[in-house]
Amino acid sequence: MNSQNTQSSQRVQDSQRAQTGAAARRATYTPDSLLEVAVTVFNERGYDGTSMEDLARAAGITKSSIYHHVKGKEELLTRGVNRALDALNASLDTLEALPDGELDRVEQAVFRAVQILVDELPYVTLLLRVRGNTEAERAAQASRRAIDQRLAGFVERAAAAGALRTDLDPRLASRLVFGMVNSVVEWYRPGPGRWSADDVASAVTHVVFDGLRRR
Amino acid sequence: MNSQNTQSSQRVQDSQRAQTGAAARRATYTPDSLLEVAVTVFNERGYDGTSMEDLARAAGITKSSIYHHVKGKEELLTRGVNRALDALNASLDTLEALPDGELDRVEQAVFRAVQILVDELPYVTLLLRVRGNTEAERAAQASRRAIDQRLAGFVERAAAAGALRTDLDPRLASRLVFGMVNSVVEWYRPGPGRWSADDVASAVTHVVFDGLRRR
DNA sequence: TGGAACCGACCGACCGTTCGGTCTACTCTA
DNA sequence: TAGAGTAGACCGAACGGTCGGTCGGTTCCA
Structure with a gap:
């Protein structure tokens, strides 16, 4: 057993x-x-x-x-999720400093998010799976929610700039897009002969912005 | 605390x-x-x-x-995940019995999956989060993988029929699409004045097949 | 020879589960 | 219709085992 x-x-x-x-x-x-x-x-x-x-x-x-x-089990958790949080927040800072181009910013956000997710796979996986049973876990969840909101802000700004289709609530769209991004941790495994981070990142970007349908 | x-x-x-x-x-x-x-x-x-x-x-x-x-904790887990598995498998049986129309089948699969996910939210959530620490959990994971493969089969058939864009590996596309679908359990909460199952299902279908970009 | 790296033995708390028993609503019979 | 009997729902106490964590060492290299 x-x-x-x-x-x-x-x-x-x-x-x-x-x-x-x-x-x-x-x-x-x-x-x-x-x-x-x-x-x-x-x-x-x-x-x-x-x-x-x-x-x-x-x-x-x-x-x-x-x-x-x-010091103990909880320190391992905190160190682990912080590594993911630091990488994600650093990327968001860069993105926020970018000049206008609201649609481009969202595309970059999606692409970069997938890259970080693959580069720091174990740490981001840990972050995404955290429950709220201890104070440390709730702190991680809160930091993660803050990141989600920054990302949702990008999508809303792109929508307000008229760059996205208008029949979708930007908040719903944001949930779905980064839901797809985050789902990558459930199956992606690195290795020679497998998909690279860029393979996955560009596939996600293509599906998200242009869809699966042949045209 | x-x-x-x-x-x-x-x-x-x-x-x-x-x-x-x-x-x-x-x-x-x-x-x-x-x-x-x-x-x-x-x-x-x-x-x-x-x-x-x-x-x-x-x-x-x-x-x-x-x-x-x-009988114990494990029976509660088994009963819970089985409820989700039964609903999902029943839906797949229906889909498989449908006449040709490979693209339509995939669209239906996505739409129906979101509906079941919302209707049976707690049970599907439990299924999607199961780890493999006991025999019961590993059995649930195996059943879930079987479902994923049936869904991936639909996507591959649609791709083979030329209904999907050709620059995406169908297996990768399938992972991403149902990753987005499954991610709904992470944030969806029912309630009056909130999104309905159909709201979410049609939003997912739109994003997945036609993308977020304005055209 | 001081300190980093590691170990075996142990601790109190909590884990999932079991057991003997109580209470109450219902059924059967005289 | 009184009263004995039955069965289901529940409880308090306790079981053996495992948990995260501590303590007092020993080893070994700079």
């Missing part, structure tokens, strides 16, 4: 080559490299469905050793 | 009026009315984040009383 995936750590190899061009140091965790393992497991089993024992097993160290690197 | 939402049961009133046209019997749960409460809580806190104590509190009975109606 237990899927025993023993260790898949990827610890930091020779974190510093030091002064001497000497041999590699023993593999060791940093908070960030541990986070990488943790977020992967969170996304497999869900945050609430993941025990510290699960994390320890996946990291190849004991439960107590995890507490040497981070 | 605890959001104390005390009881919101909706128990079965006068489950039988008996021979006499007598007064209403005392409110009581059935497995189905209890399921309704449970699925709501599952969707708020996540399945793994919900304790039997949480369910008991929301139902206004004790933990042990829940076991009078159902």
Whole structure:
């Protein structure tokens, strides 16, 4: 009944080559490299469905050793979602600083959102799946809602500028568009011979703005 | 820290009026009315984040009383997801029996999917969020994948019939389209003065097939 | 030799579940 | 029609087990 995936750590190899061009140091965790393992497991089993024992097993160290690197389970969650939030907010700042061109801004927003989603896949996945059971989770949800609203603002400005079809409520359109964008985390997996971030981003952009129908 | 939402049961009133046209019997749960409460809580806190104590509190009975109606937590999950699976599969059967018209079939599939999603919102939400931590959850995921593949089949047939634009991989297009459809569970809430199921279904259909751009 | 990295043993709290029992509405019978 | 019997709905207490987290070490390298 237990899927025993023993260790898949990827610890930091020779974190510093030091002064001497000497041999590699023993593999060791940093908070960030541990986070990488943790977020992967969170996304497999869900945050609430993941025990510290699960994390320890996946990291190849004991439960107590995890507490040497981070304060606890919640810190891993916060660090994880913050990484996604930082990337998304940085992108929005850039977009907001762009000159007029309201339709172009929305197109850029969609394209960039997909790229970030693919580049930071595990972290964005974690963010999108967060429930509101603890204060940290509710804070993440609030930050995420703020991002959704900035994006919805772009769509409304494009609609007000007359760049979008007029038979759709911009707020509804925005929900649907970024719903499609976010749904990418449910199936996208990177790898050679698979779709690239740009493949997906341009497919999303094409469907969203011009539709599936042949014309 | 605890959001104390005390009881919101909706128990079965006068489950039988008996021979006499007598007064209403005392409110009581059935497995189905209890399921309704449970699925709501599952969707708020996540399945793994919900304790039997949480369910008991929301139902206004004790933990042990829940076991009078159902075998356990997992049965509530199975019953919940099955309700969604049954509705979706029934719709697909109907669609498959339709005469040719491959593009029309896909349009119908999208429209009907949104309708079911809205009609059975809590149950479909539960299905879409299931992780694979137990055998029951993995079974639900497998059934869901089967549905996704039937839908993808419709899209591929429409593409093969030349009804869709040719610069998009039909498998990718299918993921995106039903990703948008499924994303509706993340924000849709029924209520007077809000969007109806048909509002959302036709908005999704319009965006998916004709895009957001003014033309 | 100091400190980072790690470990095994353990803690109190809470988990899903079980058990014995109570209360109440209804049915059956004398 | 009184009263015994039955069955369903529910409860309080407790079960074995797992949870997130702590503590007092040991190891090992700069």
